[in-house]
Amino acid sequence: MIRRLCIIGVGLIGGSLARALRRHADRPEIVGASRNAAHLQKALELGVIDRFETDLGKAVAGADLVMVCVPLGAMEKVFAQIRDHLAPDAVLTDVGSAKACVVEAARRVFGTVPPFLVPGHPIAGTEQSGVEASFAELYEGRRVILTPLAETAAAATSRVREVWEAAGATVSEMSIEHHDTVLAATSHLPHVLAFTLVDSLACLGDHDEIFAYAAGGFRDFTRIASSDPVMWRDICLANGEAIVAMLERFGADLEGMKTAIRDGDGETLLARFQAAKQARDAFSE
């Protein structure tokens, strides 16, 4: 295992990883970093990190793994601040929900894609955020996707894999383009739909009453609309092309559904609903 892990941005994602690793016998020293001393102090008090630094350059010194857990829009700035302070053998990884933009940010800061950069994405989380919401079991049985490039050192990928596996996750590798397409479908599109639905209903005249008569299905369906707006703005900006493509596809399918409802075409509605139920039931098994 690594000896020192620096987590930049100790919220739900970074905090949960730290908690999981601290249960291990040969746990690494865990240094928390961000510009917000109050957040870091909270993480320290909760026993999530061993110590913290608000200067990112100092924070990464001597770390053999640096995990950047900040919104995608802040990634480039963080890379720029740590660039000249990374240890010679350091591996750099991130947890961003889109990957092409992270590599582009790295290319701009480092002038090239560094062999020690391993883009990553844990497929886990809740609608909550902040270190208070973190818990050690978040990654147990969950998937983490790594998207190493041709330039990436195999040893760097192994080091990141080992840490996620130690937290209980199953690690897969895929191309950046494939990752960004798959996640646009299963995560980014649903979040945009949930945010849009709740916003749309909240703009109805009698929205207090509207929500008063909402049931459990609505509660589940809209849970992800409580997610962090800044994080999701950044994801939409970072993976916009793939998300727009999914929105086009979904919009066309929704238009077909609307036509079927308007035409009273029960046969089409039943066929589509049955196909959806079958796929959803298969997914949940």
Place this chain on the structure above:
Amino acid sequence: MIRRLCIIGVGLIGGSLARALRRHADRPEIVGASRNAAHLQKALELGVIDRFETDLGKAVAGADLVMVCVPLGAMEKVFAQIRDHLAPDAVLTDVGSAKACVVEAARRVFGTVPPFLVPGHPIAGTEQSGVEASFAELYEGRRVILTPLAETAAAATSRVREVWEAAGATVSEMSIEHHDTVLAATSHLPHVLAFTLVDSLACLGDHDEIFAYAAGGFRDFTRIASSDPVMWRDICLANGEAIVAMLERFGADLEGMKTAIRDGDGETLLARFQAAKQARDAFSE
């Protein structure tokens, strides 16, 4: 309390009401009815009903409350089968998710809106169906909407209210039109979106892999796509006008979101996401 309740269609909704009422000291006799003897036998074995009839005319004989719990598309046929067999003092109610269509069906069968008809809708349920999924606590703390008309006898409405309150529900009254609009927004639209999303993704080439990388948020968001397709086809046909209106509104808002993503308009995205999160957080409190 009533002395004899006839439940036509003993699934999740009817079965859960029966279970709740059977816990009461002065519980009514509960007669289950449907054309499917095997389902009824199952309900009897589970202790949900006291006895059953597959002949609807015989089933309603002597019942002081008849609760019709069948998909909306089957409502008219049921009304026709029981019309000449209702007791002189019987009250008739239903649990359909749209109400205008139920009144229209009654008008066609009875030639007028009968004073003993109280259209109703419990705002409760799960994505499951069938008597096996029923449970006595389903209605505790949940809302039931009754939509009595000018023609409805006040005593009939009181009788239905009393039964739902005995099951733990809070009963409200509103107009049929208002009910159908509110439910189109908070229930019918989300279901159409969930069915469409899952169907849309299932039609992608690599859908096994797509679903493999879906996380908890996707699971919650798509849970309602496991709902009963026949029931939801009927709801879409029965409340089509209100649902299409909501789809138009939602579609326009989604188009705006797509434009913001395409244009990289982070300001608009953040404002919309923040408004949605605020509304969703307020709803869940």
